[in-house]
Amino acid sequence: MNASDPIPFVDLARVHGPLAGEIREAMDAVIAGGDFILGNALERFESEFADYLGVSEAVGVSSGTTALTIAAIAVGVRPGDEVIVPAHTYIASALALVHAGAKPVFCDVDGETGLIDLDSAAAAVSERTVAVMPVHLYGQACDMDAVGIFASDRGLAVLEDAAQAHGARWRGRRVGSFGHAAAFSFYPSKNLGAAGDGGAVCSGDPAVAKTARRLRNLGQLGKGDHAIAGFNARLDTIQAAVLGVKLGRLDAWNASRRRAARTYADRLPAGVGALSTRPEAEDVHHLFPIRTGARDLLRAELEVRRVGTGIHYSPAVHQQPPFASGTRSPRVALKSAERWAAEELSLPIFNGISEAEVLEVCARLEPSLAAPSTALAGGAT
Ligand SMILES: Cc1ncc(COP(=O)(O)O)c(C=O)c1O
Structure with missing residues (x-):
């Protein structure tokens, strides 16, 4: 490509x-x-x-x-x-x-x-x-x-x-x-x-x-x-x-998603907060989230480089108007949910995504990850 x-x-x-x-x-x-x-x-x-x-x-x-x-x-x-x-x-x-x-x-x-x-x-x-x-x-x-x-x-x-x-x-x-x-x-x-x-x-x-x-x-x-x-x-x-x-194609599509996720995980630096594999779980990678404190800037830079991205999800559910009152226990802080909402950015992954596309996304991410403005400032460690 x-x-x-x-x-x-x-x-x-x-x-x-x-x-x-x-x-x-x-x-x-x-x-x-x-x-x-x-x-x-x-x-x-x-x-x-x-x-x-x-x-x-x-x-x-x-x-x-x-x-x-x-x-x-x-x-x-x-x-x-x-x-x-x-x-x-x-x-x-x-x-x-x-x-x-x-x-x-x-x-x-x-x-x-x-x-x-x-x-x-x-x-x-x-x-x-x-x-x-x-x-x-x-x-x-x-x-x-x-x-x-x-x-x-x-x-x-x-x-x-x-x-x-x-x-x-x-x-x-x-x-x-x-x-x-x-x-x-x-x-x-x-x-x-x-x-x-x-x-x-x-x-x-x-x-x-x-x-x-x-x-x-x-x-x-x-x-x-x-x-x-x-x-x-x-x-x-x-x-x-x-x-x-x-x-009948679901398992093959899930396998293509798993391959893509492995490639992303191999290529991306540890600091982007990609999900790690857990030995008991076989995940099917509906989305491929990374996390950075400079999410909106990174998204804009990727858009310029013609890489589609998504945000899943922001604001957090308890911050949405239908849930503004009465749905929070005073005993429960929702700090981690709020952090995910502020930092999450989803990279392309879908049924049948090619290895070349994943490698190209990684290549187009590189200049942003190297720049101090977007370089995972405040993101996952
Ligand atoms: C986690 C989760 N729950 C529920 C739904 C609701 O599904 P639907 O859009 O088919 O109503 C979706 C998808 O949109 C979802 O991602």
Whole structure:
């Protein structure tokens, strides 16, 4: 590649181009069958995705956010209940709880991984707490052994936010298979993405899955039988058909992300705060975050050098207007979450990114990292 070629932050055309014929065929089959709502391709995809994860059931829903809301209600979260959520995540993790009528209470994250800090979570627990939401952020598997002990010691439900971590493993077991329920997003740029919005609730508990099926379909299980106040939040059959084609490529795409992450880690100086590998975790690198106190300047310099970047996430969730009051425990500082929000910059990584592109990003980063103005001032050490 040439030094002047743009390097996108995400390139969806690259994965869909070679699959376009297969995707169209799958969509055509749905059009021919006319089963657009709760159709055959949806049932097929649910079963294949559940098998892939190693859970008994997956329930296709309209987005990752609705998956979290439905998962929360299905495991028994009720209006007024509190759920512990990391303050460093996408806002959807917390908004989904609000939509379930619950109150998210924020805890801090680990400075190194950006994942839930269980000491901080312990301080955020009150007598109203009913659940904890580990978020497998950036495609990293949370320590689900520690989360499991934390929750069972306190009688809490575990709601996994696996929106960014399709295929990631903790000690060989896929994330999304540990909690009482888990939520995935199929937003197009996710490791497994639809041709539009989509999500799934997964659970090994048939009662939770049954309630989730009911909740996504206006409370209905059988015709005319609306036992609970559900949502219209089904995954379209046509989206499930697209996802069914793409699921077979997920492991290869995750492998391409892992290769890219390894190259970045080998090439970038230690001080950029790239995530380190943990022996128990097989991460799937939904994003590749680095950290610097000169984040905005670095981003602007990379833009000039035609490298696409992203920020995930700023401001921190508890600093966003919907959560300005009432969601913080006075016992819990959110310093690390605020630092991540101030310093994080995501470098290009996506399904099918090439080695040449990653090397070129590293080369274009070099002048900035060498300059005192941007050189990791105040960033991670
Ligand atoms: C961590 C996290 N949680 C929840 C969501 C919500 O998913 P969706 O955009 O499909 O509603 C996303 C993705 O957007 C996410 O990254």
